[in-house]
Amino acid sequence: MLDNLASSISSAIKKIIRVPIVDEKVVKELIRDLQRALIQADVNVRLVLELSKKIEKKILETELPPGITRRELAIKVVYDELVSLLGGEKVEPIKYEKNKTHVIMLIGIQGSGKTTSAAKLAWFFKNQGYTTGLICADNFRAGAYDQLKQLSEKINVPFYGEKDEKDVIKIAINGVKTFKEKGIEIIIIDTAGRHKNEIALIEEMRQMSDAIKPDEIILVLDATMGQQVAQHAEAFNKATKIGSIFLTKLDGSAKGGGAISAVVATGAKIKFIGTGEYIEDIEVFNPRRFVGRLLGMGDIETLIEKFKAIEKNEKELITSITLGKFTLKDLYLQLQAIRKLGPIGKILQSIPGIGLSISKDVMSITEEKMKKWMAIMQSMTEEELLNPDIIDSSRIKRIARGSGTTIKDVKELLEQYKISKKYIKQIIKKQKNLKKMFKIG
Numbered sequence: 001m002l003d004n005l006a007s008s009i010s011s012a013i014k015k016i017i018r019v020p021i022v023d024e025k026v027v028k029e030l031i032r033d034l035q036r037a038l039i040q041a042d043v044n045v046r047l048v049l050e051l052s053k054k055i056e057k058k059i060l061e062t063e064l065p066p067g068i069t070r071r072e073l074a075i076k077v078v079y080d081e082l083v084s085l086l087g088g089e090k091v092e093p094i095k096y097e098k099n100k101t102h103v104i105m106l107i108g109i110q111g112s113g114k115t116t117s118a119a120k121l122a123w124f125f126k127n128q129g130y131t132t133g134l135i136c137a138d139n140f141r142a143g144a145y146d147q148l149k150q151l152s153e154k155i156n157v158p159f160y161g162e163k164d165e166k167d168v169i170k171i172a173i174n175g176v177k178t179f180k181e182k183g184i185e186i187i188i189i190d191t192a193g194r195h196k197n198e199i200a201l202i203e204e205m206r207q208m209s210d211a212i213k214p215d216e217i218i219l220v221l222d223a224t225m226g227q228q229v230a231q232h233a234e235a236f237n238k239a240t241k242i243g244s245i246f247l248t249k250l251d252g253s254a255k256g257g258g259a260i261s262a263v264v265a266t267g268a269k270i271k272f273i274g275t276g277e278y279i280e281d282i283e284v285f286n287p288r289r290f291v292g293r294l295l296g297m298g299d300i301e302t303l304i305e306k307f308k309a310i311e312k313n314e315k316e317l318i319t320s321i322t323l324g325k326f327t328l329k330d331l332y333l334q335l336q337a338i339r340k341l342g343p344i345g346k347i348l349q350s351i352p353g354i355g356l357s358i359s360k361d362v363m364s365i366t367e368e369k370m371k372k373w374m375a376i377m378q379s380m381t382e383e384e385l386l387n388p389d390i391i392d393s394s395r396i397k398r399i400a401r402g403s404g405t406t407i408k409d410v411k412e413l414l415e416q417y418k419i420s421k422k423y424i425k426q427i428i429k430k431q432k433n434l435k436k437m438f439k440i441g
């Protein structure tokens with residue numbers, strides 16, 4: 001699917017994976033490759049320029065989070081921005097209440113793929129465990145009745161149609177009534193593709209939906225039309241609150257990227273995509289999965305996990321330290337966590353976020369010193385740990401004695417604590433900026 005876009009984007013990404021150093025020149029080349037790929041996929045030129053500027057700026061100007069290379073950052077930024085171009089992170093699960101009737105009406109211009117998609121949806125919901133039924137409310141095109149009837153037989157789903165009835169609204173009402181009586185949960189109505197433009201289409205949708213009162217209206221759009229579909233999506237989105245979009249023919253459509261991004265830009269919701277002529281060529285639209293495939297990287301998920309881990313680490317730190325406050329107890333817990341993990345040297349390098357930042361200064365600390373510090377902190381009272389400022393010389397003496405260390409040792413730890421605290425403040429500030437950059441919550 002979207003073969004052209006996928007191959008050009010993934011080759012752009014592969015290029016930056018191959019080069020030894022990701023510098024400004026490489027990033028600029030990546031941006032050019034991306035621009036070319038997106039414009040060829042019929043994504044709006046203005047959107048492409050905005051997007052690529054943003055990507056370039058983020059890749060070059062973001063301070064590298066600890067443990068992340070510029071290369072990884074570049075891939076993550078491209079991934080994030082493509083996901084947001086194609087619809088963002090949010091994917092609502094498609095679930096309907098069981099044992100209740102839910103009526104879906106499909107509309108769309110001539111040949112957009114309504115009848116095919118109606119059958120795909122019936123098949124999809126049937127596999128999800130719902131009882132489904134198909135209604136043919138199209139008497140405009142000869143053969144429409146037989147087309148849907150045959151498809152429904154193929155997937156073994158009940159069909160309703162009235163071949164000689166001219167009033168499609170009447171057919172739809174009768175069909176819904178019949179299926180409701182049978183206790184069918186998801187009823188799908190296929191309508192006629194009488195129109196070539198969205199104005200007449202929306203008007204007919206109004207008449208139909210006033211009479212039938214469907215729970216949901218799905219606009220079927222043909223992705224091979226590229227950016228052009230935006231007009232339909234926009235008019236539709238304005239006209240109904242219960243609408244979503246089924247984007248068809250994304251397979252082998254060079255213009256698929258343009259169609260998706262154009263629809264997303266209108267604020268309309270793409271719920272399903274069609275990726276072939278066969279019944280099973282239907283997918284719930286998920287921008288993240290979609291972009292993952294575009295980038296053609298199996299390990300994109302691993303990379304995303306890595307960023308998530310950093311994010312989690314930051315969050316934990318921020319909750320453990322009430323903003324700007326960093327007590328000896330926090331230092332103690334940090335050191336304890338670090339020690340649990342094994343030989344310090346190695347660990348310090350691999351801990352993203354705070355571990356590393358303390359570590360810059362702690363780098364030179366030997367295992368032995370670490371043990372000493374732990375002992376010192378164990379000799380402190382909870383009050384001293386939470387409020388180190390109260391540790392005066394008489395307390396220092398007591399702590400040194402209690403821990404079997406020297407006054408010098410205790411003073412050194414307190415000094416280290418002060419330095420760490422300063423670091424932490426800087427880091428929290430930095431991380432706030434980073435969060436803004438990545439829109440992390």
Ligand SMILES: Nc1nc2c(ncn2[C@@H]2O[C@H](COP(=O)(O)OP(=O)(O)OP(=O)(O)O)[C@@H](O)[C@H]2O)c(=O)[nH]1
Pocket residue numbers: 108109110111112113114115116117138141144191192193194248249250251273274275276277281
């Ligand atoms: N490749 C591909 N072809 C599709 C897809 N969906 C539909 N088609 C094809 O598009 C053509 C039109 O599909 P229909 O389902 O008949 O379209 P329609 O909107 O019902 O057409 P009218 O009722 O005449 O308006 C058929 O040849 C389908 O096989 C898809 O996702 N991928």
Ligand SMILES: [Mg+2]
Pocket residue numbers: 114115116138144190191192193
């Ligand atoms: Mg049809």
